[in-house]
Amino acid sequence: MDSTRSRGPAWARGTGGRVVGIAAAVLLVVAVAVSCSSGDGDTGVPVQGGGPDAGLTGVRAPSDTAGGTLRVVTGEVDSLDPQRSYLPGVWNLMRLYTRTLVTFSTEPGRSDQLVADLATDLGTSPDGGTTWTFTLREGARFETGRPITSRDVKYGIERSFASDVVVGGPTQVVELLDDPGNPYAGPYQDEAPDKLGLAAVETPDDRTITFRLRSPQPDFPYVMALPSSSPVPIENDTAGDYGRDPVSSGPYAISSVDPVTGIVLDRNPQWDGATDDVRTALPDRVIVRTGLTGVERDQALLAGSADVDVSGTGVQAATTARLAEGAGGEVPVTERVDEVTSGVVRLLALPTNVAPLDNPACRAAVAAAIDRRAVQERLGGAVNAVRTSQLWPRALEGGPEESDPEPDLAAARESLATCGQPDGFRTVLAVPDATISVAVADEIAGQLGEIGIQVEVRPLAAPSFYATDVGNPDNVAANGFGIVLATWTADVPTPGSFLEPLVDGRSISPVGNTNFARLADPAVDGLIDAARAAAGDPGAARAAWSEVATAATATGAYVPLTETRVQLLAGQRLRNGVVMSAYTSYDLATAGVR
Incomplete structure (x- = not known):
């Protein structure tokens, strides 16, 4: 996994830039088409489009017709x-x-x-x-x-x-x-x-x-x-x-779970739509094929054998290339795409209990040397990542103004001199052992090398990375992890949920710690208390949380890099496609196929 709290892993991108060969792609189309076939006779319906980003602020291919089988694909459950x-x-x-x-x-x-x-x-x-x-x-x-x-x-x-x-x-x-x-x-x-x-x-x-x-x-x-x-x-x-x-x-009940045929949900006769203002429950049945790779999921959507991918990862690199070509025949594939900024922020944490990053000037040197554009390119460009210098997801209103700074090597060297390390220093960069994360870590190491900071990139097993490797402040200090490359997203879309686990000094714990930088700043904690106290006034609360984000970033304990973007591809039959921003997917509560 390549993120934290089990939420990021499903959302973080990790393609490694490999392109699937045409022959392999064709085989995948055939294999997945057969395995995902619903057998309900719905495959002959016209291909639905709607236009680019139709599901972001509107409804993609609206319909109130019930019936049919909704075919869902995802990774591991x-x-x-x-x-x-x-x-x-x-x-x-x-x-x-x-x-x-x-x-x-x-x-x-x-x-x-x-x-x-x-x-x-x-x-x-x-x-x-x-x-x-x-x-x-x-x-x-x-x-x-x-x-x-x-x-x-x-x-x-x-x-x-x-x-x-x-x-x-x-x-x-x-x-x-x-x-x-x-x-x-x-x-x-x-x-x-x-x-x-x-x-x-x-x-x-x-x-x-x-x-x-x-x-x-x-x-x-x-x-x-x-x-x-x-x-x-x-x-x-x-x-x-x-x-x-x-x-x-809810409106459906699980009928069976099988690794081959998938998860089958049929209508729950006890559900009364009069008590539920949220779910439309249009399909008669929902079948979920699990354990598919990203490429397999994309090919199922392209082949028409799946209607929606709920994994939250968006399409893979090979599919992105096809989208750019505008393929799709009568209804171009681009007419079925919604581009979403996911709320997953990739950042550097500079632990304040590891020398010399315990010195704010040394942290400032790291921040000044970072080239976010180069990091963005490593991640596949603007289609996959948007640059950010703030501890604030773009979808949340009221955050600090984005400055998008360029690297300033002169300022970085001045900060090194201020912190007593004019020739630079050595440190270890801890990173989940995932292809794209290691690539970004190598890029960061190269950038810091230009100012004399020699970085050892140390990939660590992804399953234990957040739980024990960087989730234990003592382990971080013992191993000299001066930099941690992490991805972070909140469980719920509010500023407090995003910021408190990262920057509240009172949230630091010996196991499963999410304050990766071990930031314990009384001034930041005081601003958090003020933001909590302003909860009764939404506008004042947003402004107060914005101050928290600004103050926390100013400590240099965190260096935000990018926010993940994904392209959601709607299946050919998907009706009522509404982008669920909290889950970076189309909302199954409204989805239909007729």
């Missing part, structure tokens, strides 16, 4: 258990069989905003974000026919606390709701006689649920939009095996 998955492509799939109190909008251009789902509204907080109360709609049921209650929502959230059984998913609810003085071990170890469960969540009746957080959190409704906050019926919970047959609360 980590888990079908909503509390155990940490891949946005799987989260997109889960919109079909899990519901949450709130969820992301299906309205074009607003898919990063929240709307009510199982709840009647986005929640209310009487005290600035410490206490949140939601009221459930009436009429929503599990596929078993039992009504969904507030206790089911609470139980689903409690499962995330069972770190010995339910592993791999988001843990924000644990951080926000657990009592450090009396930790909750999850429902499987709950030995309390009354079995009331997590004390921070109250369910006074079947339709009311109240959360009492450890500290104010204005972004809490976004946490409730994650599948890990979906309801689970306790009577059907099989602990670590729940992902084999999760109980549906």
